[in-house]
Amino acid sequence: MTTDLRVLEASDWDTWFGTLERAFGGALVNSAEEREVWRSVTECERSVGVWDGDECVGTAGAYTFGLTVPGGGVVSAAGVTMVSVAATHRRRGILTSMMRRQLDDVRSWGQPVALLTASEPEIYGRFGYGLGTRQLSADIDTSRVSFRMPGGDGADAGIRLRYVAPDDARESIESLYARLVPGRPGMLERRPGWDRKLLVDPPESREGASALQCVLARRGEGDDAEVVGYALYRIKATWDAAGPAGTVVVDQFAALDPVTNATLWRFLGGIDLTSSVSVSNLPVDDAFQFLVSDVRRSNIRLRDSLYVRLVEVGAALAARTYQAPVDVVLEVDDAFCPWNEGRWRLTGDEKGASCERTADAADLSLSVRELAAMYLGDTSPAALARAGLVRELRPGALAEASVAFASPVAPWLPHGF
Incomplete structure (x- = not known):
């Protein structure tokens, strides 16, 4: 078989992305807006495609990130993404050729680390990727579980919660997130455009839940109030014979201090017409598990998350x-x-x-x-x-x-x- 591995041209993006979607079983995006956001964050000069004549049969890309490492420093990292091989062209060395080209490129770009999240973890070990982080998920039965406050129930420290439209909160969210990045290894410094990608909210992707909702936590009054936390979430309304049994589905969550953290959890656990909070991605040492009254009824689970590849060991x-x-x-x-x-x-x-x-x-x-x-x-x-x-x-x-x-x-x- 003769194939051509080459850097992605912007004019080929639709064909290239279509190959990726087919490999993952169908549409990865559900609206024109979402598709345009994916296009806008694609770094074509850092992406490759494999072509068999006019047909794209392989895809791989890389985002530019800064990765926080132990000690609070940030190392330049390539976020490997959008990797696929057409089912018609499996077991012909296409994936290996893309991994080879990609790691050579990452080295030439002066990035000592590559990162990825794996759809199938068994694939990437042979290319030197190791499991670098895990994530915690939980389904908290808030009809039976309460959250305590550090310092006692009255210790809100002047924190006020307010609803804000997610798009209107974008600047506050990005600013607070950037403050948190140096404090935890594995967090990513993001390039412009990622604020849009993480807030895009097509109705077709909601799986029966509400539109994305945002609550900002502020400390202080008036123009001097400081944003110290936020929660982005959806409500999945459910009713059974006993009445309302909705679920709060947490999308993103951040807090600068323990009191703000506990205040936001109490808010999420007390939303009317709901009896559970579901969250799919928290640090394995997240503080919520020490605030709940019954950890067993929080149904905590762990799974693999970020895979790391040292491209330049010394650096x-x-x-x-x-x-x-x-x-x-x-x-x-x-x-x-x-x-x-x-x-x-x-x-x-x-x-x-x-x-x-x-x-x-x-x-x-x-x-x-x-x-x-x-x-x-x-x-x-x-x-x-x-x-x-x-x-x-x-x-x-x-x-x-x-x-x-x-x-x-x-x-x-x-x-x-």
């Missing part, structure tokens, strides 16, 4: 800080990106780090996939060693690295891409 490891002093030599296996293979001496602490090639004896041996899983602090080297995926070659090195790589705040991807 990526040097971009973050470490919770405790560390000085280890890592023997890294990376057949797909052979420039990463070999021994790297990582030295660092909470103030900074360096990671350079070395001929010294290795302390730990692992693949780049496991190193990626450790990168944001979600997965301990010791846990991977218990699975036989990290080998300790110097006694004590595993414990040292496990403490150093940890993050006091669980990493979290706030939204897909």
Whole structure:
């Protein structure tokens, strides 16, 4: 088979996107507005298509993000997206050719890290992607569960909640989100246009729920009031023999401080004609689970979220800080990106780090996939060693690295891409 892998031309976007939609079983967007938003955030110069004559048979793209890493620094990252291969052209090396081209490009762009969310996680391990973050979901029975306030029920600290049209709240939401980005590994600095993508609300995508609603939390009065939190949600109205049993479906949620956080949760849990709150993406250490009166009736679940690929091992490891002093030599296996293979001496602490090639004896041996899983602090080297995926070659090195790589705040991807 002769195919042509080339950079996406803007004029080919409709054909290219149609290939993606067909691979995912149908329409990915449900309105002209939503389609235009997807088009507007596509970085054509960072996207590729595979063509068999006039037919597009493969797609892959990359967004430009800044990724927060442990210590609060931000590393330039490629957000891999829109990956598909036509069912007629499977098992012909098309995906591998796109992954090869993409990682070479990411390296040439000077981005030490690539990211993706996987429709099928088993696909990407062979290209060096490791599970970097997980997410928490919950279905809270608010007919039985209440939320306590830190400092007691009267501790609202002057917080006032107000409904605001989502589009009118866009600037406030983006400003508050940007303040939160440095505080948690895995969060993304977004390019312009993402504020539109995350608020687009076609009726066809609501699955029987209401239009998107927004509540802003402000502290203070008048022009001096500061936005300190927000909740974007829908109401899915349901009635049974006993009466109203609607669900509050949380889309986005953020708060700058514990009291605002608890105030917003209390609001969501007390909306009239509802008896549950459903949320699908929170950090695994989210504070709500310590505020609920009955965690069992919150039906908490975990699942995989962000997958990480270290494109340049040295630069990526040097971009973050470490919770405790560390000085280890890592023997890294990376057949797909052979420039990463070999021994790297990582030295660092909470103030900074360096990671350079070395001929010294290795302390730990692992693949780049496991190193990626450790990168944001979600997965301990010791846990991977218990699975036989990290080998300790110097006694004590595993414990040292496990403490150093940890993050006091669980990493979290706030939204897909």
